[in-house]
Amino acid sequence: xxxxxxxxxxxxxxxxxxxxxxxxxxxxxxxxxxxxxxxxxxxxxxxxxxxxxxxxxxxxxxxxxxxxxxxxxxxxxxxxxxxxxxxxxxxxxxxxxxxxxxxxxxxxxxxxxxxxxxxxxxxxxxxxxxxxxxxxxxxxxxxxxxxxxxxxxxxxxxxxxxxxxxxxxxxxxxxxxxxxxxxxxxxxxxxxxxxxxxxxxxxxxxxxxxxxxxxxxxxxxxxxxxxxxxxxxxxxxxxxxxxxxxxxxxxxxxxxxxxxxxxxxxxxxxxxxxxxx
Numbered sequence: 001x002x003x004x005x006x007x008x009x010x011x012x013x014x015x016x017x018x019x020x021x022x023x024x025x026x027x028x029x030x031x032x033x034x035x036x037x038x039x040x041x042x043x044x045x046x047x048x049x050x051x052x053x054x055x056x057x058x059x060x061x062x063x064x065x066x067x068x069x070x071x072x073x074x075x076x077x078x079x080x081x082x083x084x085x086x087x088x089x090x091x092x093x094x095x096x097x098x099x100x101x102x103x104x105x106x107x108x109x110x111x112x113x114x115x116x117x118x119x120x121x122x123x124x125x126x127x128x129x130x131x132x133x134x135x136x137x138x139x140x141x142x143x144x145x146x147x148x149x150x151x152x153x154x155x156x157x158x159x160x161x162x163x164x165x166x167x168x169x170x171x172x173x174x175x176x177x178x179x180x181x182x183x184x185x186x187x188x189x190x191x192x193x194x195x196x197x198x199x200x201x202x203x204x205x206x207x208x209x210x211x212x213x214x215x216x217x218x219x220x221x222x223x224x225x226x227x228x229x230x231x232x233x234x235x236x237x238x239x240x241x242x243x244x245x246x247x248x249x250x251x252x253x254x255x256x257x258x259x260x261x262x263x264x265x266x267x268x269x270x271x272x273x274x275x276x277x
Contacts, residue, residue: 001068002047002066004029005025007076009082012084018037020098023070031099032098041245042182042245049172050172051067051239054171055236061159062130062136063168064167064168068099101156105156114208116200122164122165123166133218136190139188142171155167156168196212233258
């Protein structure tokens, strides 16, 4: 896994999650860097989730930003520049870094319209269906989450080859998010609420795709998850830094969770029900 060191802190981004720090690093790239902001040390599992999700997304050929292990360097920031991260960020800390993409635009929380003209500008609209499958499979509780005033999509629209490409980012709340830390298991119910496939923008885009095509894309992606998931998890775990304290048992628990046959049936049922909306 790519590694780099911080040079200059650009800003701490206020969010309701990890409040990532935007650093210019010694490889010349900008990264949004996450560590932990609360006293509970097992929150570092979220960083492992990010690495594992990135590896799986790339294995599924789904666009997601390049990532790196970013070592914080003395002199690259001032403590008074940090609010949420001040307590735990120190020289030598290894953060999870997601590389900033040029000219990227967030899918906004209030968006629920995609005209035929706008749809034709999309490079990879069927990737929304694949992401919905990924999110169900990994129990991502954040993408598609409704809150007062809109929806959280954790999706970027990035110019690419004259069109607009969807890119998925911020996958920390997979495996049940905070409520699932070190206790997620295959017996948990798979709930349809706050899922990408039920969000307004998702429906506005995929309505331009025929139901038969949606069905094929969703089922092909789910099959690929089960074919490639185990190896992707093993590959990701080999790159996790020891300082994060990821429990050795987590790898086997993730494999058991993701490859469980009953969960596959439940996911398949939800996907089939979502097709003819």
